[in-house]
Amino acid sequence: MAIAEFILIMALGMPAQVPGQPAVPQTPAVAPPVPDPFQAAPGDPHRDRRETHLREVKKLTSTGSNAEAYWSWDGKRIIFQSTREGRDCDQIYVMNADGTDQHLASTGKGRTTCGYFLPGDKRIIYASTHGGGADCPPSPPFTPGTYRWPVFSTYDLYTAKPDGSDVKPFLAHDGYDAEATVAPDGKWVVFTSERSGDIDLWKADLNGGQLQRLTDAVGYDGGAVWSPDSKLIAWRTNYPKGDQATAKYRELLKHHLVEPMDMDIWVMNADGTGKRQLTHLVGAAFAPVFSPDGKSVVFSSNWEDRQGKGRNFELYSINIDGNGLVRLTHTGNFNSFPHFSADGKKLLWVSGREAAAPRQFNIFVAEYH
Numbered sequence: 001m002a003i004a005e006f007i008l009i010m011a012l013g014m015p016a017q018v019p020g021q022p023a024v025p026q027t028p029a030v031a032p033p034v035p036d037p038f039q040a041a042p043g044d045p046h047r048d049r050r051e052t053h054l055r056e057v058k059k060l061t062s063t064g065s066n067a068e069a070y071w072s073w074d075g076k077r078i079i080f081q082s083t084r085e086g087r088d089c090d091q092i093y094v095m096n097a098d099g100t101d102q103h104l105a106s107t108g109k110g111r112t113t114c115g116y117f118l119p120g121d122k123r124i125i126y127a128s129t130h131g132g133g134a135d136c137p138p139s140p141p142f143t144p145g146t147y148r149w150p151v152f153s154t155y156d157l158y159t160a161k162p163d164g165s166d167v168k169p170f171l172a173h174d175g176y177d178a179e180a181t182v183a184p185d186g187k188w189v190v191f192t193s194e195r196s197g198d199i200d201l202w203k204a205d206l207n208g209g210q211l212q213r214l215t216d217a218v219g220y221d222g223g224a225v226w227s228p229d230s231k232l233i234a235w236r237t238n239y240p241k242g243d244q245a246t247a248k249y250r251e252l253l254k255h256h257l258v259e260p261m262d263m264d265i266w267v268m269n270a271d272g273t274g275k276r277q278l279t280h281l282v283g284a285a286f287a288p289v290f291s292p293d294g295k296s297v298v299f300s301s302n303w304e305d306r307q308g309k310g311r312n313f314e315l316y317s318i319n320i321d322g323n324g325l326v327r328l329t330h331t332g333n334f335n336s337f338p339h340f341s342a343d344g345k346k347l348l349w350v351s352g353r354e355a356a357a358p359r360q361f362n363i364f365v366a367e368y369h
Contacts, residue, residue, distance in 0.1 A: 061080075265286075298328065
């Protein structure tokens with residue numbers, strides 16, 4: 001999901017517990033005040049001095065609105081989505097790990113999202129609407145106090161070489177297919193799909209076989225990622241509360257829209273069993289990634305920004321038992337889409353710090369400890 005779509009989310013209370021899932025202790029809903037503005041650390045000017053888990057922060061992009069940056073398997077390249085070069089919506093780009101050689105890796109047509117390297121780094125996988133037309137599909141009009149995200153039915157998954165050539169469809173199907181990530185063991189792809197009639201998580205092997213539906217609760221499931229040992233999956237949810245909310249959700253989905261104003265992070269086994277809610281926070285929690293040791297999940301949330309009406313997103317870490325919530329970033333702006341390098345030493349993320357223009361978001365990298 002594109003970064004510009006999330007900065008408009010307005011937090012509206014606690015997410016629902018899905019029927020049949022055990023209750024767990026909830027994080028208190030009362031949030032502290034909005035933090036002070038960015039405070040540069042001595043000798044590390046891109047880092048806020050309160051960001052004690054980060055070191056040697058470097059800025060990798062300086063143009064466009066960038067989002068969802070993910071490492072290659074060898075740590076030498078980064079794939080990301082960006083609106084730049086006069087285009088009206090996101091395309092997929094690839095760059096070296098130091099930010100050099102930024103180049104287009106998608107077709108330049110339609111709208112794209114969620115690029116990821118396949119094992120061996122010789123091919124990439126991403127979602128695009130270009131099969132439905134060369135133009136950017138229109139987003140719904142924005143109504144103050146309401147946030148609706150389009151799940152474009154023309155989104156399909158494609159694989160290609162990192163230079164953008166040799167584009168091939170992957171599991172082509174009518175309706176929304178996007179948000180694919182690959183298990184660290186290189187055996188599975190998990191992705192978000194509308195093929196069940198709802199927005200659910202599915203997995204398949206790298207040849208498109210052994211297709212399996214992983215979620216079946218009514219509501220939006222998306223943004224799934226794997227644990228380092230490929231045994232767990234974390235993802236974001238937006239489950240409607242009660243009959244009226246469920247009816248509204250189903251009606252919006254008929255028009256390929258969802259209204260994810262509450263979201264939380266859930267965790268399950270890789271076969272879809274053992275589902276449990278990990279976060280219980282006011283507002284939106286999304287973009288999870290497992291820590292290198294697999295003992296915690298890093299994610300983005302606006303839960304502390306009550307005074308700013310939910311527009312300030314920061315990175316947090318939480319243990320996989322739901323305890324030990326720790327704040328990682330302190331910019332008072334936007335921080336999201338974290339991703340660890342395969343060796344666990346570096347963290348990529350997208351931030352609004354040092355933006356040269358409104359809604360400019362850049363990719364940063366730091367040593368993580």
